[in-house]
Amino acid sequence: MDSEKLKGNANRAAGKAKEDLGKGIGSERLVAEGKTQEIEGKIRETAGDVKDAGKDILDAADEAAAHER
Secondary structure, eight states: OOOHHHHHHHHHHHHHHHHHHHHHTTTHHHHHHHHHHHHHHHHHEEEHHHHHHHHHHHHHHHHHHHHOO
């Protein structure tokens, strides 16, 4: 798993916990911070997915080029 995906997963989990805590204690600020952190986590996960897809494309291109030789 890509490090961006791991960081994204951690951010999402922390954000969800913060959001839940905010709801539990009635803090709109914590709820908003938690939601923001969850979104940041999703963005990092997506960046990791894009990075993985790019690696897959490059690997496939290298493999195709090797077969043409």
